Amino acid sequence: MLRTIFLIIAGTYALSCFGAEYSCQVTRKLDREHEYAAEQIAKSQYSNRIEEANTGTFVSRCSLAPSVGKVTCDRYKIDRVEFDENVGIKKYYLFRSQYDFQLFADLSFVESNGRGGLAYGSCKLVSP
Numbered sequence: 711m712l713r714t715i716f717l718i719i720a721g722t723y724a725l726s727c728f729g730a731e732y733s734c735q736v737t738r739k740l741d742r743e744h745e746y747a748a749e750q751i752a753k754s755q756y757s758n759r760i761e762e763a764n765t766g767t768f769v770s771r772c773s774l775a776p777s778v779g780k781v782t783c784d785r786y787k788i789d790r791v792e793f794d795e796n797v798g799i800k801k802y803y804l805f806r807s808q809y810d811f812q813l814f815a816d817l818s819f820v821e822s823n824g825r826g827g828l829a830y831g832s833c834k835l836v837s838p
Contacts, residue, residue, distance in 0.1 A: 741828070817834065
């Protein structure tokens with residue numbers, strides 16, 4: 711079991727050195743006032759995308775825009791990426807909005823929008 715966890719962590723770290731892309735689906739979302747119902751999350755199609763490339767690291771926050779009838783994304787260049795080898799967490803920071811995204815070794819995530827909103831879910835590796 712420990713060997714498997716180590717291999718996942720090592721693989722995630724190795725991918726970050728060469729670039730990777732993750733697609734992340736939100737399964738739980740809450741803010742200071744309430745927790746979103748599963749139906750709300752499904753209807754709004756909340757998701758994130760992480761792009762790690764030699765030109766920089768980007769996180770996109772996506773959701774359904776009713777005014778245009780499709781999913782749209784806001785894309786942000788990440789200021790800093792940290793990898794904690796002890797626990798296998800990669801953290802992406804966007805300082806100007808106090809935003810952070812944490813990607814765990816099992817590809818689950820926690821997103822903090824910097825204003826009291828949190829989202830949880832899981833990611834899939836789209837391309838190494």
